[in-house]
Amino acid sequence: MLRSCAARPRTLSALRAARGGAPRPARDPGPARRSFSTEKVIHKDHSLPNPSWSKDLRLLFDQFMKKCEDGSWKHLPSSECKVPQRIHSFKTYFLDSKPVKEDQLSQARPFTRSYEVGQGFEYAMFYNEDEKRTVCLFQGGPYLEGPPGFLHGGALATMIDTTLGVCTISCMGLFMTANLNINFKSPIPLCSVVVISSQLDKVEGRKVFVSCNVRSVDEKTLHSDATGLFIKLDPEKSLT
Numbered sequence: 443m444l445r446s447c448a449a450r451p452r453t454l455s456a457l458r459a460a461r462g463g464a465p466r467p468a469r470d471p472g473p474a475r476r477s478f479s480t481e482k483v484i485h486k487d488h489s490l491p492n493p494s495w496s497k498d499l500r501l502l503f504d505q506f507m508k509k510c511e512d513g514s515w516k517h518l519p520s521s522e523c524k525v526p527q528r529i530h531s532f533k534t535y536f537l538d539s540k541p542v543k544e545d546q547l548s549q550a551r552p553f554t555r556s557y558e559v560g561q562g563f564e565y566a567m568f569y570n571e572d573e574k575r576t577v578c579l580f581q582g583g584p585y586l587e588g589p590p591g592f593l594h595g596g597a598l599a600t601m602i603d604t605t606l607g608v609c610t611i612s613c614m615g616l617f618m619t620a621n622l623n624i625n626f627k628s629p630i631p632l633c634s635v636v637v638i639s640s641q642l643d644k645v646e647g648r649k650v651f652v653s654c655n656v657r658s659v660d661e662k663t664l665h666s667d668a669t670g671l672f673i674k675l676d677p678e679k680s681l682t
């Protein structure tokens with residue numbers, strides 16, 4: 443059963459504190475040991491079916507969940523994990539970075555999860571580790587309109603960036619988009635479902651080259667193709 447995470451302890455430290463135990467003291471493990479936070483966050487998974495999902499999206503989701511049964515594919519949960527937690531994790535890695543002021547954090551949230559259910563980005567992602575591929579099943583809601591009746595190109599760019607980013611991060615760790623090239627070949631009707639299929643093509647030092655295509659559910663229409671360059675973040679360099 444899905445439960446809202448509001449008013450519930452979100453991290454192991456918060457759980458300890460709620461039970462009367464002392465929170466674990468923060469300490470710097472040193473540059474070689476710093477990593478993305480491993481604290482378990484309790485949150486709602488937005489990448490599971492909801493009433494706004496069309497029949498196409500549900501069918502595709504079920505097909506991919508079936509592919510997960512033998513372990514070759516993994517469903518990637520998508521949390522409403524608030525940015526403070528993400529920034530905290532980011533800061534653990536980049537101790538000098540000050541991306542936003544503390545008092546602005548309470549309003550921050552992941553861009554693709556910032557719309558009401560069904561109005562914006564509805565999607566689920568699946569990852570195949572052996573093939574270094576990530577697939578995103580995406581339904582763009584009515585608030586993402588560009589040309590009348592069609593999806594905004596920037597909304598598609600967002601989902602392409604996110605899919606390529608997840609593909610890179612799943613395979614390789616902390617990266618940022620340095621370059622994104624998108625060919626828009628055929629407009630996407632608003633509220634329809636598309637499949638974004640991405641793959642890791644090449645790794646050169648800190649540079650990771652990824653690519654994807656965006657197709658209709660019946661695979662007959664190629665809506666877009668894109669390439670991306672992601673750069674592994676260097677903990678010795680400040681981001682700001």
Ligand SMILES: CCCCCC/C=C\CCCCCCCC(=O)SCCNC(=O)CCNC(=O)[C@H](O)C(C)(C)COP(=O)(O)OP(=O)(O)OC[C@H]1O[C@@H](n2cnc3c(N)ncnc32)[C@H](O)[C@@H]1OP(=O)(O)O
Binds near residue numbers: 608
């Ligand atoms: C991202 C972490 C999120 C954590 C949370 C995870 C949760 C969910 C995942 C969701 C996925 C979301 C994905 C969304 C990703 C984004 O939108 S990121 C935001 C947009 N991107 C940025 O703001 C990046 C801004 N740029 C930078 O910060 C820096 O330029 C950089 C970090 C990309 C690289 O800087 P630096 O580390 O100093 O590297 P350099 O020394 O400059 O370059 C290294 C090599 O790369 C080559 N290079 C760099 N940029 C480019 C480019 N634009 N085009 C081509 N090549 C580039 C550069 O030449 C160097 O090459 P050589 O080593 O000399 O061969």
